[in-house]
Amino acid sequence: MLDIRIEKTATPKQKPAPGEKLGFGHVFTDHMFVMNYTEGKGWHDARIVPFERISLSPAAMVFHYGQEMFEGMKAYKDEKGNAYLFRPDMNAKRANDSNDRLCIPRIPEEDFVQAVEEVVKVEKDWIPTDPGTSLYIRPFIIATDEFLGVAPSKTYLFIIILSPSGAYYASGLAPVGIWIEDEYVRAVKGGIGYAKTGGNYAASLKAQVKAHDGGFSQVLWLDGVERKYIEEVGAMNIFFKINGKIVTPMLNGSILPGVTRNSVLQVCRHWGYEVEERRISVDELVAAAHDGSLEEVFGTGTAAVISPVGKLRFKDEVMTIGNGDIGTLTQKLYDFITGIQWGKVEDPFGWRVTL
Numbered sequence: 001m002l003d004i005r006i007e008k009t010a011t012p013k014q015k016p017a018p019g020e021k022l023g024f025g026h027v028f029t030d031h032m033f034v035m036n037y038t039e040g041k042g043w044h045d046a047r048i049v050p051f052e053r054i055s056l057s058p059a060a061m062v063f064h065y066g067q068e069m070f071e072g073m074k075a076y077k078d079e080k081g082n083a084y085l086f087r088p089d090m091n092a093k094r095a096n097d098s099n100d101r102l103c104i105p106r107i108p109e110e111d112f113v114q115a116v117e118e119v120v121k122v123e124k125d126w127i128p129t130d131p132g133t134s135l136y137i138r139p140f141i142i143a144t145d146e147f148l149g150v151a152p153s154k155t156y157l158f159i160i161i162l163s164p165s166g167a168y169y170a171s172g173l174a175p176v177g178i179w180i181e182d183e184y185v186r187a188v189k190g191g192i193g194y195a196k197t198g199g200n201y202a203a204s205l206k207a208q209v210k211a212h213d214g215g216f217s218q219v220l221w222l223d224g225v226e227r228k229y230i231e232e233v234g235a236m237n238i239f240f241k242i243n244g245k246i247v248t249p250m251l252n253g254s255i256l257p258g259v260t261r262n263s264v265l266q267v268c269r270h271w272g273y274e275v276e277e278r279r280i281s282v283d284e285l286v287a288a289a290h291d292g293s294l295e296e297v298f299g300t301g302t303a304a305v306i307s308p309v310g311k312l313r314f315k316d317e318v319m320t321i322g323n324g325d326i327g328t329l330t331q332k333l334y335d336f337i338t339g340i341q342w343g344k345v346e347d348p349f350g351w352r353v354t355l
Contacts, residue, residue: 003046005047006047006048021166022166024136024165025165027164029126031048032160032162037155054157057146060143067102067103068197070196071094073137074135076343084341086341088117094259096109096112101197102197116160132167133165139158139159141156141159174326175326177313185227187231191253194256220238223254233299237256237301242288246273250277258300258301261300294319298327305341306330308326311324
């Protein structure tokens with residue numbers, strides 16, 4: 001168990017007022033969690049301190065070789081003021097999977113969860129309560145050695161910052177357009193596609209700009225070898241309802257194992273749907289869109305939770321899904337999972353963690 005030192009700020013910031021438009025990831029709370037790693041000593045000096053700039057050498061290895069990982073989580077409040085986390089143990093496990101791939105020292109999962117819980121407790125009053133809002137939690141680790149050499153760092157910083165946030169998409173739950181990318185690739189099996197690290201997102205920017213310029217919200221990636229199998233969206237995993245079945249690409253080493261993805265799979269099976277985790281080709285997807293068997297498409301992720309997809313673009317063709325409206329299952333999943341997160345519905349899975 002961590003012995004966490006707490007230093008409160010002497011100059012607290014003004015919190016956003018109820019009803020104030022928050023956006024996503026622009027406003028930050030008064031405090032942050034910080035912990036150091038030193039080779040031979042391990043993780044040490046766990047502390048919650050005022051939110052402040054960090055000082056690093058220009059030679060810090062994170063700047064030159066990209067050795068870093070991050071996570072994304074949320075805290076919620078119900079109408080009675082109770083605060084919750086959603087499956088923090090899953091984030092702790094995934095963080096260590098990323099750490100292992102990136103040669104970053106593991107953090108005991110119970111310590112990761114404790115750190116998140118304690119900093120959120122300190123900032124509990126920052127959790128917004130307007131519909132659709134939450135406190136976004138960003139744990140991350142960066143390599144800090146002052147060394148220009150390609151090798152694992154011997155020192156690291158583990159930091160958690162918090163941001164009261166509104167809906168990920170300004171349009172809320174309105175269906176979005178997805179651009180199926182046929183020029184660039186994001187990740188390959190054997191690479192770092194399953195790790196939550198900045199390099200994956202840097203690799204996605206070129207196609208993301210192209211998609212935005214074409215009037216689409218996100219990029220749907222194909223596999224990096226055959227360029228024919230569906231993988232994931234830039235910020236989400238992807239699901240299809242085809243002839244009543246729920247289909248999503250199987251995890252293969254180049255797809256992020258999303259916490260919301262796992263939750264949707266469990267919920268759909270709990271509700272009696274036939275669920276398939278398998279390879280699905282873009283040709284199969286296009287054929288299903290043409291013959292009407294592609295009933296719904298939606299993305300899943302911590303930031304957006306459930307994001308309905310109203311149209312898909314592949315090459316020169318734009319396919320409308322379900323008349324461009326949100327699907328019945330998509331809406332039901334959104335209502336149920338956010339209901340668990342905000343303490344509005346019964347949690348049959350034990351995912352909601354009360355702070």
